Amino acid sequence: MFNLLNFTPREYQESIFQSAKEKNTLVVLPTGIGKTAIALLLILERLNKFPDSKVVFCSPTKPLCNQHYETIKNNTNIEKEKITLYTGNLSPKTRKELFESSKVIIATPQTIQSDLENKRIELKNVSLLIIDEAHKTVKNYSYNILASIYKDYSLHPLILALTASPGGNKEKINEIKNNLFIENIEIRTEDDEDVSPYLQEKNVEYIKVTLPQEILEIQANIKKIQNEKLSELRKFGVTKPIHVINKKDLLVLMLQFRREIDKKNPAGFYGVSLVSQLLKLSHALEILETQTIDSFKDFFDKMRLEKTKASQNILNHPEIKTALIKLENLKNRTHPKLEKLIEIIKEQLESNPNAKIMIFANFRNTVAILALELSKINNAKVIKLLGQKEGITQKHQLNAINQFENNEFNVIIATSVGEEGLSINTLDLVIFYESVPSSIRRIQRSGRVARIKPGKIIFIIAEKTRDEAYYWKSLKEEKKMKNILKDMQDDSQSKLI
Structure with a gap:
């Protein structure tokens, strides 16, 4: 008989577990209040109910798999050798043997999918499939294939x-439901009576900074050429007002122009170049408004090395030439967002020398610049947490997290890799260096703090830029999501009665 060790389930965990025992269930809970505990209860229930079966627990990254492995090992009486961290680092032969002999297999979905496709394993005797970070179950992600098989x-x-x-x-949400064959939804929010007693206080601060006149002038130069190029889209029958054309629209146009090239239409080449210029200009504006002056300079330095017509057209435009002359005059200036960040870190470490701080930034280049500048602050020991797209292995990511947790560093600067479910319980402060338009990413970032003690979240917002728009968009989306899920939960539960 398999049992829990070292913890007692909370009332809402027990309630959700009872609901999830017989129906495929999507559980939506605020970060840090024990989704994994519900998984533990269900793992034990299924292994006791079907003694010859096993459980597969999938999580999108190796650091997350490692966390779940430790949790299951330390909180159940399942024999340690029957709990397997199943990774691509093991040989296919070893994986096959471990899969057959284990009761609980913790793995990335890609590893399981690969072994299924190569007929090394089968899921016949798997009585429970756990999908962690289930919001990833869209498009062609491995979770979809696994669930179907x-x-x-x-x-x-x-x-x-x-x-x-x-x-x-x-x-x-319906796409996730359909891809995972979900029949039942269990949601709890910070406002639910059975959850709120377990939540730590989370103080949210919204800090606006004003862009200086010099940056606003460069912004105006870029917007002028951007509007010029957007107006050219009229030649191709685009009727949407230019002030509401967004990146998604441009990517759709890019596909259309590439199809014209396939049809040997020379206008397609002009269209592709035009859209490429618009995408580059939009990115340049984003960096100027929301990142650092050095990031903006680096962007144009890289563009000079490109030989594409789109890049050369931008660099040769009089407005860009004027903007780059103005940029030279900003050489010794610091972007107001970076100034504010430095001020916050100094204040935090002066008031609490033991503080642990996590900063999120979207771009690797910005992470490097922030790390360089913040390392100059007295008592700031800074480490970077980058993703595999930036060439960092998951082993290195785990090492960075462990070093941070072991107090070798007190400031960790992360790209999106830091958003995914990582349990860094010691954090005092999370800082959004820029806003994100996605409610998923906002919730994931915010969830890194106030897990076992009160914490604070700070948004640094450049006034009258996409920073502000993204902040309000993700907040509105989060509120809408909660309402939709509550309706879906009520609907799914009424069908269960």
């Missing part, structure tokens, strides 16, 4: 999907 081949299929943030619209 599992549903068709398992003798006793049951799916438990876990997330803090499935998405801000009904279509996205």
Whole structure:
């Protein structure tokens, strides 16, 4: 008989577990209040109910898999050798043997998918499939394929999907539901009576900074050429007002122009170059408004090395030439957002020398610049946390997190890799260096703090820029998501009665 060790489930965890025992269930809980505990309860229930079966627990990254491995090992009486951290680092032969001999397999979905496709393993005796960070179950992600194979081949299929943030619209949430064959939704928010006693206080501060006149002038130069190029889209039948054309619209146009090239239409080449210029100009504006002056300079330095027509057209435009002359005059200036960040870190470490701080920034280049500048602050020991797209292995990511948790560093600067479910319990402060338009990413970032003690979140916002627009967009999307999920939960539970 398998049992829990070292903790007692809370009332809401027990309630959700009871609901998830018989139906494929999507669980939406605020970060840091024990989604994994519900998984533990269900793992034990299924292994006791079907003694010859096993459980597969999928999580999107190796650091997350490692966390779940430690949790299951330390909080159940399942034999340690029967709990397997199943990674691509193991040889295929070893993985096959471990899969057959284990009761609980913790793995990335890609590793399981690869072994299924190569017929090394089968899911016939898997009585529970756990999908962590279930908001990823969209498009062609491995979770979709796994869930479909599992549903068709398992003798006793049951799916438990876990997330803090499935998405801000009904279509996205329905896509996750359909891909995972969800029949039941369990949601709890910070406002629910059975959850609120366990939440730590989370103070949110919104700090606006004003862009100086010199940056506003460069912004005006870029916007002038941007509007010029947007107006040229009229030649191609684009009727949407230019002030509301966004990146998504431009990417759709890019596909259309590439199709014209395939049809040997010379206008397609002009269209592709025009859209490329607009995408580059939009990115330049984003960097200027929301990142650092050095990031903006680096962007144009890299553009000078490109030989594409789009890059050369931008660099040769009089407005850009004027903007780059003005940029030279900003050489020794610091972007107001970076000034504010330095001020916040100094104040935090002066008032609390033991403070642990996490800063999120979207771009690797910005992370490097922030790390360089913040390292100059007295008592600031800074480490970077970058993703695999930036060439960093998951082993290095885990090392960075462990070093931070062990107090070798007190400031960690992360790209989006830091958003995904990582349990860094010691954090005092999370800083959004820029806003994100996605409610999922906002919730994930915010969830890194106030897990076991009170914490603070600071948004640094450049006034009258996309920073402000993204802040309000993600907030509105989060509220909408909660309302949609509550309606879906009521609907799914009424069908269970």
